[in-house]
Amino acid sequence: MMSEEIIKEMKERVYRANLRLSEEKLIKLTWGNVSEINRELCIIVIKPSGVSYEEMSADKMVVTDLRGQPIGDQMKPSSDMMTHAHLYESFPKIGSIVHTHSEHAVMWAQAGKDIPAYGTTHADHFFGDVPCARELTTEEISGEYERNTGHVIVECILERGIDYEAVPAILVKSHGPFTWGSTTEKAVDNAVVLDVVAKMAMGTEYISKSSLTKKIPQYLLDKHYLRKHGKNAYYGQ
Numbered sequence: 323m324m325s326e327e328i329i330k331e332m333k334e335r336v337y338r339a340n341l342r343l344s345e346e347k348l349i350k351l352t353w354g355n356v357s358e359i360n361r362e363l364c365i366i367v368i369k370p371s372g373v374s375y376e377e378m379s380a381d382k383m384v385v386t387d388l389r390g391q392p393i394g395d396q397m398k399p400s401s402d403m404m405t406h407a408h409l410y411e412s413f414p415k416i417g418s419i420v421h422t423h424s425e426h427a428v429m430w431a432q433a434g435k436d437i438p439a440y441g442t443t444h445a446d447h448f449f450g451d452v453p454c455a456r457e458l459t460t461e462e463i464s465g466e467y468e469r470n471t472g473h474v475i476v477e478c479i480l481e482r483g484i485d486y487e488a489v490p491a492i493l494v495k496s497h498g499p500f501t502w503g504s505t506t507e508k509a510v511d512n513a514v515v516l517d518v519v520a521k522m523a524m525g526t527e528y529i530s531k532s533s534l535t536k537k538i539p540q541y542l543l544d545k546h547y548l549r550k551h552g553k554n555a556y557y558g559q
């Protein structure tokens with residue numbers, strides 16, 4: 323296949339994956355971004371920065387080199403471009419990266435907590451807790467912020483000895499999730515599942531902590547059930 327054709331297909335996949343983030347209700351406005359790498363052609367395709375989903379089209383997807391620099395005259399790539407570029411450089415087996423501000427994953431990121439593996443829904447997709455990386459320092463934020471976000475992600479995964487293919491997701495503290503996969507479809511699937519397990523984990527902790535909540539008194543339960551049901555019911559006409 324000619325490289326122009328490969329690039330055209332990459333743009334189409336990246337475009338559709340970005341639309342899917344919106345359809346799956348993982349993002350609002352233009353908050354998320356998806357990218358895909360082709361390591362033979364040494365290119366990354368990513369969503370343009372700040373373009374609404376109505377204005378977006380496959381041909382507006384931005385092609386960059388592996389350092390995240392747009393090749394030729396194109397729109398500006400997503401502001402998170404350098405985070406993506408750093409992750410591709412550090413994780414040689416990933417083919418696509420997704421960043422969202424999906425609400426439940428962001429809640430864990432804002433709390434600065436790993437998402438614990440509480441059940442099989444989690445275990446089917448993530449081989450252990452989904453880690454929350456450390457906060458960036460003021461120097462890291464005032465410097466190359468987006469690249470340093472990538473550094474902090476990689477540092478967390480290496481320090482904790484996590485297999486990035488077995489746990490294809492991370493939370494950036496006070497910010498939100500990044501997920502990845504061998505293909506664009508898998509990277510988006512991981513973003514979808516991550517938000518579901520984040521929500522389930524919240525509910526699990528909440529229910530566990532609220533087990534002492536008092537039940538309705540028996541006399542009130544009887545009153546309400548029996549006035550509608552059974553031989554002495556009197557509710558209604």
Ligand SMILES: [Zn+2]
Nearest residue numbers: 421422423498
């Ligand atoms: Zn973000």
